[in-house]
Amino acid sequence: MSARDKILASLRSSLAGTTPIPDPFDAALVDDPWRYKATERVTRLKELMGAVHSEVHLTTEADWPKLLHDLLNQRKINKLLVAPSTHHGQAFSTYCQTHSTDLQLLAYERPIEEWKRELFDEVPASLTGTLAGIAATGTLVVQPSPAEPRLMSLVPPLHIALLKASQIHDNLYQAQQHWPKPMPSNLLLISGPSKTADIEQVLAYGAHGPKDLIVLIMEDA
């Protein structure tokens, strides 16, 4: 008898004569305490993400490329990983072309195996879109894709995420109602830069993932 059959048979015999407990789920318990007015959502997300060391900026669909460019300049960052095939990738690339800049735009166009060293050592920052935001916990929902692969929001020390204000849901339960079906190969909730408190509970940012997270919220989008 295989381990599988042995385990399942044992579990089944333990349940003999019982019926499954009916679904007890009460959405109100996870939804009602975490509801906000439209205006509060942005404020709450900004406040919560700010409290865990993220930098959140309110901007607009027209202005964010300039803001991003300025922020990178201030940090003396001269390379940015950005997906050229995305709407935001094109918008930023257009901005860079029409303004004299030293900023070099890199694309994640090859399988990781072909440029792992470069991604690990020579990419200081990345820009990705987000699927949504969550006000209750100050969270971004990020769906990696062929255009914006999984490591884009993880390996570079600075991750910049673009979020539409209209996509901020009240809470996780609400956000789930809008998730892709079936589930994509990888879906992420990101609530700040990576951190640890494993030594004496002293909080240190930049554990294994990004050291900094910048969120640009487009209030008119």
Add this chain to the structure above:
Amino acid sequence: MTSQRIHAVDVTARNLKANAHLSLKDQQLRNNMRSAMDSLISKRLISMPDEDERENLRELGNKVRARALSQLPDLLEQLESKLTQQGVQVHWASSTEEANDIVLKIAQARNAKQVIKGKSMVSEEMAMNEHLTKHGIEALESDMGEYIIQLDNEKPTHIIMPAIHKNAEQVGRLFENRLALPYTDDVDSLIQSARSILREKFFHADIGVSGVNFAVAETGTLILVENEGNGRMSTTVPPVHIAVTGIEKVVANMQDTVPLLSLLTRSALGQGITTYVNMISAPRQLGELDGPEEVHLVLLDNGRSQAFADAELRQTLNCIRCGACMNHCPVYTRIGGQAYGTVYPGPIGKIISPHLLSLENTPDHPSASSLCGACGEVCPVKIPIPALLRRLREENVKSPKQQPQVMDGQGSRYSVTERALWTGWQYFNSKPLLYKAGTFLATRMSSLTPNKLGPWTQNHSAPKPAKRSLHELAKQHLEKKS
């Protein structure tokens, strides 16, 4: 300051009492534990200010887990079938030996030399590192706390904060000795040093190993909760990802994870959510440029089906591994996690370990509790830990011949003398004449009772019968009144 550290090699679950005595004398350990637990207790409370919200959510969490267990075999099959459709390879293991074999075979098929691990308590349960090392494969921990204790050849002291028994100075000295880094007790510098060493390890690793916090049957999704990003690195950078988990971790659907996630992160760390919630449903798909080519899930039983077989003990498997019961436990806080000699320490460890290791190998665990009830009060999924401890005490002193056979190693503390004493005590208390005669004699001859009563008088003074029994006093009182 001297530290009477318990080395991993010396620790066995059978030595709980001796280990506890050693830990109690380690002032450094006690200071570190006390301040850490106090801080975790207050963080949890601050994150759950609304009592109604908290209690309703605990109730829902309990029901969600109970429902999942009430259809566990079906959910496991559903999970397996969804994951298989999505390209994840599912393996089953009855014992830790079988689980280690599965992992080793996957590693050998890939000719793997280096394995990097995200945090996984089930892999600790398997002693996976030791097994892989024996076969020439390096297994390195990447969770900061796990990395620290692996460097010091120790076992985790806490399921969420493995190195919480060490302070920054101790970690600084460890890095100085083992990694030849200049001494510092600056936490930021220590973390940055570990980060750069481990980044190279992620870069070169052939296989990433992780645990699973929740496995969603309906969608075939493995959910991993973490702050550091090492879980994401382990499951994304290496070409192969192996997730190992206990068979009880499955939930029916995605919405069930909403209350459980909120309960888990707030109970564990006082965080509304962790930095990352990583939901993995498939290996790298056509067109994707990164992510593992192979994803494996190893489902481990290792005694869980034994707990499952008994409706009361089954509640042990509600656990979502938040560690709140440890943080609130007066025993755990004083002796630290290593004294238990088990992978899971503290209250939850005392009720799960006897199933994983048998009662015979954990004979003192059910009794190492004052039954103060704090663990049961804070448990986010309402496991009645004190009641389960009492139940295990009963199983522990049952006659080995007594049926039904509930647990491996039951009756490990059975003693004919003790059983006879209690039977006599029961008889004495249920026969009024005998009881009266007995108390009459005891009260008149109280000066003859012994001053030394075995282990009891090590910490207590010996009980002396009063001059008159309560019965007699009450009778006198009533007679006087009338």
